[in-house]
Amino acid sequence: MKVAVAGAGLIGHTIAHMLRDTGDYEVVAFDRDAHALEKLASQGIATERVDSADANAVKAALKGFDALVNALPYYLAVNVAAAASGAGVHYFDLTEDVRATQAIRSLAEGASRAFMPQCGLAPGFIGIAAHELANRFSHVREVKMRVGALPAFPTNALKYNLTWSVDGLINEYCQPCEAIRDSHRLWVQPLEGLEHFSLDGIEYEAFNTSGGLGTLCETLAERVETLDYKSVRYPGHRDLMQFLLEDLRLASDRDTLKSILRRAVPSTTQDVVLIFVTVTGMRDGLLVQDVFTRKVFAKTVCGMPMSAIQITTAGAMCAVLDLFREGRLPQSGFVRQEQVSLRDFLANRFGQLYEGAVLDAQAATMV
Incomplete structure (x- = not known):
């Protein structure tokens, strides 16, 4: 599964490493911060410099990907989700912002791809x-x-x-x-x-x-x-x-x-x-x-x-993405966190970090 991780900050960095180290994901990190990308590149993670505030640039960069994991600040969530929608890729994020989630839900109506926001610790x-x-x-x-x-x-x-x-x-x-x-x-x-x-x-x-x-x-x-x-x-x-x-x-x-x-x-x-x-x-x-x-x-x-917040936030995102890849979650439309089975989550290789x-x-x- 080819996954773009938007945001090379602390949590995005962690998600990229967790997914890459399984061998089941081809990971590319997107960010406009060249310094943050250089750090990831030096650790063997593929990177691409993309202006996350530019929906058209994100959409173009997503060509050939299966999914986008958004680890950017909450105020960019709707913009990036719209780019994912335009590119026809599955979308996952960590946002806690209620209005952003409502907007993403509207994008998911009738979509052939899955839109699953709030995949972190809380919400998540x-x-x-x-x-x-x-x-x-x-x-x-x-x-x-x-x-x-x-x-x-x-x-x-x-x-x-x-x-x-x-x-x-x-x-x-x-x-x-x-x-x-x-x-x-x-x-x-x-x-x-x-x-x-x-x-x-x-x-x-x-x-x-x-x-x-x-x-x-x-x-x-x-x-x-x-x-x-x-x-x-x-x-x-x-x-x-x-x-x-x-x-x-x-x-x-x-x-x-x-x-x-x-x-x-x-x-x-x-x-x-x-x-x-x-x-x-x-x-x-x-x-x-x-x-x-x-x-x-x-x-x-x-x-x-x-840190514990890295483990729980990135671990939750990776567990949900893993369950999605295995077909244990809906593959299209708006997906809620409570559609995830707690038993499946805790049995997952990433979910076990919560044990x-x-x-x-x-x-x-x-x-």
Whole structure:
């Protein structure tokens, strides 16, 4: 299968290596950054310099490819998806942006190729896991989805390090969040819904952020009383971000906020990804709760040291693409993450990267 990976940043770099190392994919990386491409080329990955903001250039570059994996920032997703549509190739991306996903869904209507956005961790894997748990109940009362990409050793006031796209981080803190309350779909505000909980003796907070649910609200509508997604951080992070975004009004000046975060908050590869899903409902006449948890740490993959967010984000994309290549997913039209079987995902060679330390669900307490 010949795959173009658009975006030679951290996650695109990782996806290209993971796919190439299987021997089952012919991979070419696209980017307009010559320096980023040189790094990949020096590691044996084929590259092509393409202006990702130019849909016609991307479309022309896709000639002869089977699929495009988009690892570019969310604001380029629709542009690149349109190029994939014009070129007649399958399309996959990592976007958490709700409006971009809606636009891509429109492109997928009646298409002979598959369009599958949101193939990362959240949205992505978290929806696969939550959907699997929900299907085990005759009636679902509540679904809670919690994900955190956190530094293993927090030292600054935000208790946070940059482990993925700054653009994506700010976007999920600023956009409305979909949820289900009292069996009705609605929008809630980001940074609200603050809660505290502990896992394995460590204190965390969680609050609303945008995009993590993917299409799950629509899929589970009329089956679920309550459904929400929240990002997990160390206590105090949310209040400081609210100060920056609301009190200093940087939500309307994202370029300044990006500059501040990049200048003041260091990146790290010593991180941990926390995944926590709880589903409560009726089964065989009894009220039951099922819990799915994972805690993924940085480690060496494909001979390269990788952060936990690299492993989980790139690993999810590669697992979904692998399942698609094997014919286990629809081959045309709009494909939702919850159409992926959790069992198939975890059995996949890339999905097995999620089979790390399993948390003790009994040690979790929500407040």
